[in-house]
Amino acid sequence: MRRNRVHLFVAALSLVLFNSASFAEAPKADPARAPIEKQGAAFTEAFNRGDIAAVAAMYSDDALVFPPDGEIVQGRSAIEALWKGTRDSGMKDLAFTVLDVHSSRDLAVEAGKADFKIQTANQAEPSSQTVKYVVVWKRQKDGAWKLFRDIWNSMPPPPK
Amino acid sequence: MRRNRVHLFVAALSLVLFNSASFAEAPKADPARAPIEKQGAAFTEAFNRGDIAAVAAMYSDDALVFPPDGEIVQGRSAIEALWKGTRDSGMKDLAFTVLDVHSSRDLAVEAGKADFKIQTANQAEPSSQTVKYVVVWKRQKDGAWKLFRDIWNSMPPPPK
Numbered sequence: 001m002r003r004n005r006v007h008l009f010v011a012a013l014s015l016v017l018f019n020s021a022s023f024a025e026a027p028k029a030d031p032a033r034a035p036i037e038k039q040g041a042a043f044t045e046a047f048n049r050g051d052i053a054a055v056a057a058m059y060s061d062d063a064l065v066f067p068p069d070g071e072i073v074q075g076r077s078a079i080e081a082l083w084k085g086t087r088d089s090g091m092k093d094l095a096f097t098v099l100d101v102h103s104s105r106d107l108a109v110e111a112g113k114a115d116f117k118i119q120t121a122n123q124a125e126p127s128s129q130t131v132k133y134v135v136v137w138k139r140q141k142d143g144a145w146k147l148f149r150d151i152w153n154s155m156p157p158p159p160k
Numbered sequence: 161m162r163r164n165r166v167h168l169f170v171a172a173l174s175l176v177l178f179n180s181a182s183f184a185e186a187p188k189a190d191p192a193r194a195p196i197e198k199q200g201a202a203f204t205e206a207f208n209r210g211d212i213a214a215v216a217a218m219y220s221d222d223a224l225v226f227p228p229d230g231e232i233v234q235g236r237s238a239i240e241a242l243w244k245g246t247r248d249s250g251m252k253d254l255a256f257t258v259l260d261v262h263s264s265r266d267l268a269v270e271a272g273k274a275d276f277k278i279q280t281a282n283q284a285e286p287s288s289q290t291v292k293y294v295v296v297w298k299r300q301k302d303g304a305w306k307l308f309r310d311i312w313n314s315m316p317p318p319p320k
Contacts, residue, residue: 064260064271066271066292066293066294066313067313068228068313068314069313069314069315069316069317070315070316071315071316072259072271072292099232100224102267102298102308103267104264104265104266104267104298105264105265106264107262107263107264107267107268107269108267109267109269109296109308109309111224111226111232111309132226132232132311133226133311134226134294134296134309134311136269136294136296138262138264148262148269149269149271149294151292151293151294151311151312151313152311152313153226153227153228153229153311153312153313154228154229155229155230155231156229156230156231157229
């Protein structure tokens with residue numbers, strides 16, 4: 001009898017802890033977050049190995065990219081040229097930190113930060129940079145999420 | 161009989177013209193475009209007359225703003241301080257040009273350009289600037305569209 005009570009208490013406690021954990025996690029569990037994090041990992045993996053055609057294929061046909069100090073880039077071949085130029089100019093070791101994903105039916109907005117290194121021909125050591133970004137993803141007819149709007153800008157300049 | 165035929169012909173022609181017009185308009189007529197353009201006009205009107213509390217009230221409670229060379233700004237009072245600081249530093253005559261609006265249920269993404277003037281204390285004449293932006297709007301429970309994510313960056317530097 002005593003042993004049963006202990007079991008019952010442990011079971012009840014587990015239930016309470018499990019429910020608390022579920023409740024605490026619930027507001028962050030956007031259904032688009034997992035597929036979008038996976039796409040982000042595929043993006044950096046493709047970029048870092050130099051497969052820029054695979055990077056460009058992750059954008060929707062009607063995608064727009066907004067690079068700082070540049071015009072709006074429209075269409076997959078122009079987007080591929082943008083990323084090829086960026087990589088050729090010495091950008092490497094790209095990594096994303098996803099801060100938030102929020103979706104509604106076929107649109108999802110991701111906010112995050114991107115870290116990368118720049119290694120130009122006349123630099124002995126690569127320099128590290130961080131930017132913040134907003135990516136809007138659009139779910140395609142086959143269910144895949146593709147980048148639809150992609151914009152980023154600089155963090156505060158380092159203290160002098 | 162002849163008069164009836166004419167009526168029938170006119171009715172049929174009207175139907176064809178009406179359908180053609182609807183078809184031609186369809187790809188651009190996102191249902192969120194008109195309310196969002198109206199909100200954009202209210203934003204610039206409030207900013208230009210210096211009612212920064214009204215500007216901040218147009219953002220959702222959970223809004224994030226991504227100013228270039230700055231940290232991510234979270235929450236309405238921090239957003240109000242950002243815009244107050246920007247206006248106090250000499251920004252004026254803000255105007256938006258909406259390029260595209262695309263919505264899915266409760267999220268809409270707007271792409272556009274913003275023109276404004278900067279007039280600092282040590283400038284005889286104001287300088288003009290243009291930035292490109294992406295704003296993600298989130299429809300609130302009362303049906304109103306509010307700014308949820310707001311990010312912009314610079315256009316190409318002018319030729320020297």
